[in-house]
Amino acid sequence: MSIRVVLVDPNHPGNIGAVARAMKNMGLSELHLVRPKAFPHAEATARASGADDVLDAARVHEEFDDAIADCGFVVGTSARKRYMSFDLVEPRECAQLVAEAAQVGNVAIVFGSEKYGLLNVELSRCHRLVTIPTAGDYASLNLGMAVQVIAYEIMLATRAGAPAMPPPEVPFATAREMELLYEHFERVLEEIDFRDRTGGGHLMARIRRLFNRSRLDQNEMNILRGILTAVQSRRRTAGKTASS
Amino acid sequence: MSIRVVLVDPNHPGNIGAVARAMKNMGLSELHLVRPKAFPHAEATARASGADDVLDAARVHEEFDDAIADCGFVVGTSARKRYMSFDLVEPRECAQLVAEAAQVGNVAIVFGSEKYGLLNVELSRCHRLVTIPTAGDYASLNLGMAVQVIAYEIMLATRAGAPAMPPPEVPFATAREMELLYEHFERVLEEIDFRDRTGGGHLMARIRRLFNRSRLDQNEMNILRGILTAVQSRRRTAGKTASS
Incomplete structure (x- = not known):
């Protein structure tokens, strides 16, 4: 511990x-x-x-x-x-x-x-x-x-004798992994030209809060990174088709 | 006292x-x-x-x-x-x-x-x-x-009563809105051909758990729906260019 x-x-x-x-x-x-x-x-x-x-x-x-x-x-x-x-x-x-x-x-x-x-x-x-x-x-x-x-x-x-909470089955994502996720997320938002409508550029701050609150585990981290990569590669493929 | x-x-x-x-x-x-x-x-x-x-x-x-x-x-x-x-x-x-x-x-x-x-x-x-x-x-x-x-x-x-926490500033998303989010999410995953690697088709269940845990508010719901729509429209635009 x-x-x-x-x-x-x-x-x-x-x-x-x-x-x-x-x-x-x-x-x-x-x-x-x-x-x-x-x-x-x-x-x-x-x-x-x-x-x-x-x-x-x-x-x-x-x-x-x-x-x-x-x-x-x-x-x-x-x-x-x-x-x-x-x-x-x-x-x-x-x-x-x-x-x-x-x-x-x-x-x-x-x-x-x-x-x-x-x-x-x-x-x-x-x-x-x-x-x-x-x-x-x-x-x-x-x-x-x-x-x-x-x-x-x-x-x-x-302490011993305290009601034991069952441990989660999968480890949580680390702070470093969370930062990599947010960097990836931000890149994808740029690539899809997503406009920040929150006023004052708070978009990433809100996205951070949302996912931090959720306390991602390693599996969920893999899923999210996979989805982000899928969005990127489909766009690249589509882009390639368009320009070819 | x-x-x-x-x-x-x-x-x-x-x-x-x-x-x-x-x-x-x-x-x-x-x-x-x-x-x-x-x-x-x-x-x-x-x-x-x-x-x-x-x-x-x-x-x-x-x-x-x-x-x-x-x-x-x-x-x-x-x-x-x-x-x-x-x-x-x-x-x-x-x-x-x-x-x-x-x-x-x-x-x-x-x-x-x-x-x-x-x-x-x-x-x-x-x-x-x-x-x-x-x-x-x-x-x-x-x-x-x-x-x-x-x-x-x-x-x-x-202290008076139960632990009084301040009410949230923005209303939480309703169950109905959460369902619409998950439907939208699933459509986008199909459109980007994201493959479910969880084994046994648990992908959407895991995504649900992740976002439910986070207890989304209305602003966050709007941001997420906006991002999903942006992914779709960029893909459609790219697709249109490709086929035109």
Whole structure:
């Protein structure tokens, strides 16, 4: 079972330490950092308070895509109550999905920077968005606190004795494979001269959301790529006939 | 409903601030401090990060008994897996008990000092002991984190009604529209001569599962139908050119 925590652009090294401690308490050990402002750092070590092993093993990336490339299920976190057409889930439901997905592939839980959260380009890689419910208007969980709540729910969902979800039969498509699908899709849309009528060029963003939400497995990925290729080759054949 | 958080002998003012923030996020406002080492304190205010009102209203006591005197239900927190003959409950069950008790009287959730936890004399006042489950041997939740997890469970247990998720902004596609989509999809697959390689003619069943899972909204439905039509019309145009 591989469930990683990915922090994108974390600004305060103390928070990285607090996250490591929260993770270790709940049995998570894989920490990925994308462009941390300061790491390693004495404050991170101080706040980790015994979870130094998690910090020591942390992997640092320059690109977000590298941190999730081999993951079949990517969950983004958001403090917003609404987020476009995303299916927002709460931590408890999210933990069930994570427990299920972790049986067949790598899972990433992604947290944005303290100030801005996740950006659209990062959200476009996520299969689900999780939001921690809060009371009233004050919704300002510290980064470490947010990791703590989500890791706590994941621990409850995955510990021995927790109701076991049946594992999916076929592995999920990886984040890298999803990117290749979208590139292919975009090429085909150009080739068939499909006009973006969404206003503002949101077509690919919407297509991404639609398929991300669906969490494609490997078979479905093969079917979709096959259909795209069929559309292309028929058009090429037709084109050839036309010009011959 | 009155649910208070009582910190006994808190040693680090930063933790008091983190506790205030965690409380406010989860709708708790009554903070009681028994012999805080340093309070008020700039570090508490800094870590409270907008929950200053909780800090300002905090009540300071010299005696633990004064902090809980008017409470009908007192829950102690413990990191130990077993504690004497106490009924240990986990946060989820604890939150149910708290929600129930809060309807008829004041409730106190009591946290001991960062170093020693609650002492026997304090434990002797508690009706229940709650312990936050952890994974493996590392059980060292920061004080603020522990309050966050328990306050989170209390919020879930006491909020109005079922988990209220915001309604989607765009209506979902109807079952009828989904059927029209699948018919259209199937026609296009025939026109592009896409061969079913799933064995046993399961192609359309798999496509259905994929899109059903995604729960399409009306906008997405329009995009997909548009793409299918574009594939067809380009093929027809190409075909016409070929045969003309």
